[in-house]
Amino acid sequence: MISAVLPTYNRAPVAFDHGEGSWLTATDGRRFLDLGSGIAVNALGHCHPELVRTLTEQAQKLWHVSNVYSIPEQERLAALLVERTFADTVFFTNSGTETAELAIKMARKFHYENGQPERTGFIAFEGAFHGRSTGAIAAAGSEKMVKGFGPLMPGFTTLPWGDMAALRAALTDQTCAVIVEPIQGEGGIRPLPDAMLKEIRALCDATGTLLILDEVQCGMGRTGKLFAHEWKGVTPDVMMVAKGIGGGFPLGAVLATERAAKGMVAGTHGSTYGGNPLGCAVGARVVELVSDPAFLAEVGRKGALLRQGLEGLVASHPKVFEEVRGEGLMLGLKCRPAPADVVKAGYAQEILTVAAADNVLRLLPALNIPDEDIAEALARLDRTATEIEKSL
Numbered sequence: 001m002i003s004a005v006l007p008t009y010n011r012a013p014v015a016f017d018h019g020e021g022s023w024l025t026a027t028d029g030r031r032f033l034d035l036g037s038g039i040a041v042n043a044l045g046h047c048h049p050e051l052v053r054t055l056t057e058q059a060q061k062l063w064h065v066s067n068v069y070s071i072p073e074q075e076r077l078a079a080l081l082v083e084r085t086f087a088d089t090v091f092f093t094n095s096g097t098e099t100a101e102l103a104i105k106m107a108r109k110f111h112y113e114n115g116q117p118e119r120t121g122f123i124a125f126e127g128a129f130h131g132r133s134t135g136a137i138a139a140a141g142s143e144k145m146v147k148g149f150g151p152l153m154p155g156f157t158t159l160p161w162g163d164m165a166a167l168r169a170a171l172t173d174q175t176c177a178v179i180v181e182p183i184q185g186e187g188g189i190r191p192l193p194d195a196m197l198k199e200i201r202a203l204c205d206a207t208g209t210l211l212i213l214d215e216v217q218c219g220m221g222r223t224g225k226l227f228a229h230e231w232k233g234v235t236p237d238v239m240m241v242a243k244g245i246g247g248g249f250p251l252g253a254v255l256a257t258e259r260a261a262k263g264m265v266a267g268t269h270g271s272t273y274g275g276n277p278l279g280c281a282v283g284a285r286v287v288e289l290v291s292d293p294a295f296l297a298e299v300g301r302k303g304a305l306l307r308q309g310l311e312g313l314v315a316s317h318p319k320v321f322e323e324v325r326g327e328g329l330m331l332g333l334k335c336r337p338a339p340a341d342v343v344k345a346g347y348a349q350e351i352l353t354v355a356a357a358d359n360v361l362r363l364l365p366a367l368n369i370p371d372e373d374i375a376e377a378l379a380r381l382d383r384t385a386t387e388i389e390k391s392l
């Protein structure tokens with residue numbers, strides 16, 4: 001008999017009752033060290049006191065009003081994002097998937113407005129993940145996500161990850177937009193090869209193509225900059241943000257330049273919930289805390305600390321771990337066994353990690369994880385690897 005909850009997840013037999021910082025307490029009382037953060041969502045850990053305060057204060061004032069009214073909390077968060085990024089304008093959503101939908105619509109509308117309605121084709125990359133809507137799965141194109149759900153939205157070309165020659169051949173003055181994650185998350189913590197983002201930007205400029213960056217996972221401080229593309233010295237035309245921006249509250253945002261957003265006038269897009277006072281009050285507090293340069297510098301330092309420890313684990317457990325990759329606190333351990341087995345072995349050591357493609361174990365701790373929790377995580381991962389070795 002089918003479960004009451006649609007069985008689209010292979011769920012672990014563990015449930016949590018409460019959380020604090022990097023720790024989650026299970027319903028049976030076990031305390032787990034959380035290096036998954038709800039897949040990079042709990043950017044400031046569980047129940048951060050400032051966020052709890054912001055949320056409860058706003059909850060006592062106003063939760064939701066329609067976007068047919070002005071929403072000061074939304075305007076405040078948009079102004080913060082505009083001030084701290086390349087963007088001139090922001091639309092709020094409830095998820096990452098919805099940001100993909102708007103990014104696609106915005107790019108097509110841009111060319112339509114420019115008198116080139118035939119420019120509808122997108123270029124994306126293998127291993128990409130942009131969400132689960134029909135548009136987002138068409139953009140990612142992987143067999144696993146699209147099989148049985150056709151016909152797909154037409155207009156998407158998927159190129160091998162990092163293949164500049166293929167991109168040069170595919171990108172023409174008839175392309176609508178390139179959509180890419182600066183660091184693939186679900187794809188296995190795969191950073192774009194060095195200098196590639198710069199070259200993609202130059203090719204887009206030369207052909208009048210828009211550049212959409214999906215920073216849903218790698219953005220919001222994860223790499224030690226507010227957004228990952230800042231490391232590369234280029235800016236996108238449109239950027240997708242979600243996951244960490246709500247610190248656990250469902251919130252996403254599409255950031256765009258005035259030029260890219262020119263076709264998105266009243267009536268062209270909307271959302272019932274997107275940008276409501278509750279979500280935006282929390283989001284504004286997250287952005288304020290995370291965009292502080294001192295906070296971001298700490299993310300970089302903690303990332304280096306974790307990475308150094310992980311390099312040590314690769315050296316001491318060569319039969320389990322192959323290499324470390326990623327940036328800041330978005331790190332991946334390439335595994336020799338299936339990463340799902342490593343995640344599972346981690347449960348016995350009370351540590352939470354996340355599997356990804358390309359045989360990678362993802363580590364996405366809270367951005368403010370204390371150094372002693374990093375040390376504890378490394379000790380637990382060390383014990384996890386030792387247990388796996390016994391069974392090899």
Ligand SMILES: *Cc1c(COP(=O)(O)O)cnc(C)c1O
Nearest residue numbers: 095096097129130131185216217
């Ligand atoms: C998670 C994710 C999405 C989809 O976000 P949802 O909130 O699950 O819809 C899109 N892009 C990237 C890079 C992601 O990691």
